[in-house]
Amino acid sequence: MADVAQRAGVSVSTVSRTLRGLSTVSDTTRARVEAAARELSFAITRSASSLVTGRTGRVAVLLPHLESWFLSATLSGMAPALREAGLDLLVYSVADVRERADFFDRLPARRNADALLVVSFALTPAERARLDDLGMPLVFVSQHAEGRPSVYVDDADAALRGTRHLINLGHRRIAFLQTSDETGFAWSSKNRLAGHLRALADAGLERDDALIMSVPGWKGSGMGAAVGRLLSLQEPPTALFAETDDFAFRLLAALREANVPVPGRVSVMGFDDHVMAGVLGLTTLAQPAADIGRTAVHLARSVIDDVDGAHERHIVLPTELVPRGSTAPPPAGS
């Protein structure tokens, strides 16, 4: 910055003021400084300004991993919003328990970001407490959190509408498949199941726990076994509701392998509206992942700037049922 000052023939103070866009700089000086900065392709050292202002110009995002469509899409939505605000994006992805413990132990985000966005994270009370101790703005994304701003969809309501759609098609035996994976979408998961059950109850259908399946792992092969168990029930389901599209895809593959026609014999419904859902013709509940990301960033900015009421705002974004080819009325006589 001193170089720029010298080249422009002004003091560093003036350069600082110019570059920050403060109004008290004359037009001619501003032009000179900007020219000098450009010629030297000067980029500010954020470390130094952070030290003085206490702002880092960075927002940290904590994610359970990076490989699901939903998380990537959410992150994608954040990127432009952050850029617009001149904020950099710091990503903490904690894939396993060790990394997770390490994150909450060392809290590396502390003092290294202006806000922490916690995405789709099923927190233990201890972890939640640790974050609260962090003393930095927190925004919960894709989950509701008491006492903190959050952005999410109404998973229960969406699932309710999904199941209702299946019921309207004539289905009476509807299975719900969820991942038993620990990390990840536990908050959403619980709510989706609740919505599903609610729809069944509303329609006067009896709950049957044999139709609620926890299938292990993201990548495992438990899916085939699960399908086998469901289809060998005395009264097998005519529709399968998977808690995410990623999951529904694996389900479709398992069904294809077992030569079960979709939707001829069973209907399949997903949740997310993954890009591939369109390609594969999967009926699903679209959730606006990019919007969620963008909104989360806006919310974070409000909290950082200490806007009134921002500290406990809960924004619920809409979901939409997208009917495609994987759902149809149940086969006659079932």
Add this chain to the structure above:
Amino acid sequence: MADVAQRAGVSVSTVSRTLRGLSTVSDTTRARVEAAARELSFAITRSASSLVTGRTGRVAVLLPHLESWFLSATLSGMAPALREAGLDLLVYSVADVRERADFFDRLPARRNADALLVVSFALTPAERARLDDLGMPLVFVSQHAEGRPSVYVDDADAALRGTRHLINLGHRRIAFLQTSDETGFAWSSKNRLAGHLRALADAGLERDDALIMSVPGWKGSGMGAAVGRLLSLQEPPTALFAETDDFAFRLLAALREANVPVPGRVSVMGFDDHVMAGVLGLTTLAQPAADIGRTAVHLARSVIDDVDGAHERHIVLPTELVPRGSTAPPPAGS
């Protein structure tokens, strides 16, 4: 840090030494300091140390976007390697031309990261020059770059083997489909096509430009049209080689819509080994995305630490043909 020092009854210098793990601290003092730091759950302000040491403890990654499987998987591979090195991950995703221009204009990574990893980025000479001016360690990922360390796979060789596989199955008319999308995989793309053509030439097959298709957009609907054009040729192809799996999936969807059986009438081959490739039974060339990410980080660390020879190391990782159900011998009589 002053608080910790006071609580431990030592000077800040000693606290600093202890926390950095320097050896010249007595065991008793070290224990006292560590206890104090833990009790106050002290976290160091990186900004301040950056200012002194010139190290930021951060690595920046520049990506064309965040939504392809390959990029997510690569990023996933980087995360644990960075964590292990105590480095934070700064993500710059530039989705459109405006953002891209902005990045190269302002170079926000400058002085805000210890190294920049450039992933799958088809750079203009001007952009490349701009990066070189940046005066910071650069690592090119998923692309070869003259004069800079890089990690990539031999796309040409992989594609060659893919096409050879199709030829070995008996195919003689093989189409190659690439995206005409600007951002993204231009480097890989060019090489994959070259490898494909090489395999044709090696087998004594004539090149037919009608079989090389550029299909627009990531998400558009140009795929149906492309399939139509190919299948209405006088001598239609019996095999289709898509430059990425993402692309192959859309191709599969278009073929299904057109009622063209795969692999009955045409075989389809992809590139990447996307998670869904297994699910959909797509034959593909697996590239070790996570390994690429991890290796890139190791390389970056070597360059940062100025290890001998690191500045121009080129690491080529292996690819593997994964035969699945989407490829088979051509239908009899074609």
Add this chain to the structure above:
DNA sequence: GGATCTTCTGGCAACGCTGTCATCGCCTTT
């Protein structure tokens, strides 16, 4: 027992910026 090492610790400047205050012209007001 004094000189010389060694091991450990403290003091202090410096990193590159920002915020505050002081200063300097020039314009307006009476």
Add this chain to the structure above:
DNA sequence: AAAGGCGATGACAGCGTTGCCAGAAGATCC
């Protein structure tokens, strides 16, 4: 014409660390 106000700029301290040097205390050697 003097007083006051205002807009633009510069000087300087200080943010929380680290690196360097000095120094204290204890160990070793002749």
